[in-house]
Amino acid sequence: MKLFSFGSHFCYLFLIAFNCLGLAELSVAGSKAVSPKKNLETDLIRQTDRPHNYETPIEELNTLYTPNNKFFVRSHLPNSTEVVEKKWEISIHGEGFEKPFKLSLAKLKKDFTAVEVSAVSMCAGNRRSEFNPRVPGVQWGKGAIGNGLWRGVRLKEVLQRAGINPKTIEIAFNGADFPTLPGTPDFVKSIPIERAMDDSTLLAYELNGAPLPKGNGFPVRLIVPGWVASYWVKEVVSIEALTKPSDNFWMKKAYRIEKGKFPTVEKGFASQEDEKSVPISSLLINSLITNLKEGAKLKSGSEFSVQGFAWDGGHGIQKVEVSIDAGKNWSLATLGEQPGKYSWRPFSFKFSPNKGSEYQVMARATNDAGENQPTSPVHNPSGYHNNAIQSIQVVGE
Amino acid sequence: MMKKMSFIALFLVCGQTIFLWAGEVKNPPLEPLLEGVGGEKVAAYCIICHSLEYIKTNAPVMNRAGWEKTVHKMVQSYGAPISEGDQKIIIDYLEAKYSDKK
Numbered sequence: 469m470k471l472f473s474f475g476s477h478f479c480y481l482f483l484i485a486f487n488c489l490g491l492a493e494l495s496v497a498g499s500k501a502v503s504p505k506k507n508l509e510t511d512l513i514r515q516t517d518r519p520h521n522y523e524t525p526i527e528e529l530n531t532l533y534t535p536n537n538k539f540f541v542r543s544h545l546p547n548s549t550e551v552v553e554k555k556w557e558i559s560i561h562g563e564g565f566e567k568p569f570k571l572s573l574a575k576l577k578k579d580f581t582a583v584e585v586s587a588v589s590m591c592a593g594n595r596r597s598e599f600n601p602r603v604p605g606v607q608w609g610k611g612a613i614g615n616g617l618w619r620g621v622r623l624k625e626v627l628q629r630a631g632i633n634p635k636t637i638e639i640a641f642n643g644a645d646f647p648t649l650p651g652t653p654d655f656v657k658s659i660p661i662e663r664a665m666d667d668s669t670l671l672a673y674e675l676n677g678a679p680l681p682k683g684n685g686f687p688v689r690l691i692v693p694g695w696v697a698s699y700w701v702k703e704v705v706s707i708e709a710l711t712k713p714s715d716n717f718w719m720k721k722a723y724r725i726e727k728g729k730f731p732t733v734e735k736g737f738a739s740q741e742d743e744k745s746v747p748i749s750s751l752l753i754n755s756l757i758t759n760l761k762e763g764a765k766l767k768s769g770s771e772f773s774v775q776g777f778a779w780d781g782g783h784g785i786q787k788v789e790v791s792i793d794a795g796k797n798w799s800l801a802t803l804g805e806q807p808g809k810y811s812w813r814p815f816s817f818k819f820s821p822n823k824g825s826e827y828q829v830m831a832r833a834t835n836d837a838g839e840n841q842p843t844s845p846v847h848n849p850s851g852y853h854n855n856a857i858q859s860i861q862v863v864g865e
Numbered sequence: 866m867m868k869k870m871s872f873i874a875l876f877l878v879c880g881q882t883i884f885l886w887a888g889e890v891k892n893p894p895l896e897p898l899l900e901g902v903g904g905e906k907v908a909a910y911c912i913i914c915h916s917l918e919y920i921k922t923n924a925p926v927m928n929r930a931g932w933e934k935t936v937h938k939m940v941q942s943y944g945a946p947i948s949e950g951d952q953k954i955i956i957d958y959l960e961a962k963y964s965d966k967k
């Protein structure tokens with residue numbers, strides 16, 4: 469359907485004008501939804517512009533699925549190749565495969581069954597700026613997170629086509645991004661074979677019904693639901709089966725936590741454990757209030773509904789409690805539907821603010837394994853896994 | 866029919882645009898580094914791989930030891946081609962201009 473190729477000159481002029489501003493996408497292919505063109509500088513809060521690190525404003529996290537153009541962007545390396553979909557090819561190779569092959573984007577979509585999974589994508593360093601004492605790294609606020617409906621194919625089906633050798637212990641992923649200096653390690657992440665074979669692990673090409681935005685992995689990215697997003701390698705060009713643990717910098721040196729700090733999420737990745745540390749893997753039980761900012765003035769005389777989301781690494785959300793008096797009293801929040809165990813789950817709690825009264829609003833989630841959120845972040849040198857209970861001061865007026 | 870559809874198209878495009886403007890984020894402009902001895906070297910080397918914002922945003926958690934660790938990490942882990950002499954100049958500058966003074 470050529471929606472925009474006819475009609476008044478006005479319409480055409482409008483489109484040209486908007487396209488120049490980068491606000492509208494002209495190409496409408498069939499009935500397929502098109503992501504609004506993402507403009508990092510006006511859609512998201514900049515942390516660093518090179519490499520691209522941009523977070524989502526809190527008010528844009530107030531929907532079950534985070535809009536594509538508002539989905540946070542985290543990059544490790546400053547360069548990438550231009551994506552030409554027709555020429556895109558993923559090399560499936562390595563010692564652990566019997567029949568290595570190359571897979572085009574068209575073949576990926578045609579040869580394998582399309583499946584969907586709802587899943588939270590969260591940077592391990594989300595809310596790093598709240599640590600006290602503060603820690604170095606990108607000083608993320610609350611917005612290095614989003615919930616998406618990811619569509620793609622099961623990784624295990626692609627791996628099976630290559631014939632998996634029983635000695636395979638990890639699958640390593642590399643994207644089209646690349647470093648500037650020869651001495652900078654390329655960003656390569658691996659996952660254990662067991663996680664690679666899990667039904668929920670996808671090679672995804674769509675987010676919320678539209679192609680992945682540039683910055684979120686276009687044209688194809690790895691989705692590891694329940695695990696931190698550092699594993700969700702973007703712009704995948706290489707899938708390698710390893711028979712020995714990866715010794716890449718990004719596995720051995722970065723994204724690791726001291727043993728004993730986060731006991732509930734220590735056991736996911738045995739082949740990468742060393743004496744003192746383990747790689748980060750599963751998300752911790754966590755929650756986010758998405759419709760209140762510090763110092764907000766709430767109208768008295770009517771009910772206000774505190775809203776937000778709770779999530780974890782896949783156990784499921786058992787309950788969310790809300791306090792409006794700095795944690796002295798807690799009440800059960802109403803839970804909404806959770807579209808799958810890797811999605812975040814909406815919660816809401818109503819109260820009637822009084823004029824002039826101050827409220828310290830907090831939310832704490834408990835998962836089906838009985839784990840809940842700590843009152844302050846568990847301090848660690850890289851500032852990962854901040855799942856502390858939020859506390860937001862508001863006033864009735 | 867066609868005319869009706871172009872009106873719909875116009876409406877959709879305008880509607881979307883208004884929405885985008887309403888939710889627009891205002892990021893502060895990128896700032897140059899503070900002036901000081903060694904500032905040119907910092908700008909020249911660091912920008913090979915990343916923007917200079919990292920320096921400002923990390924300043925509140927940094928002191929001389931922190932900057933030494935960071936500069937050494939850039940050289941040893943990320944392959945930054947900085948001589949020992951230049952490393953010292955860079956660390957001196959960062960300590961003087963971008964450290965927590967508390």
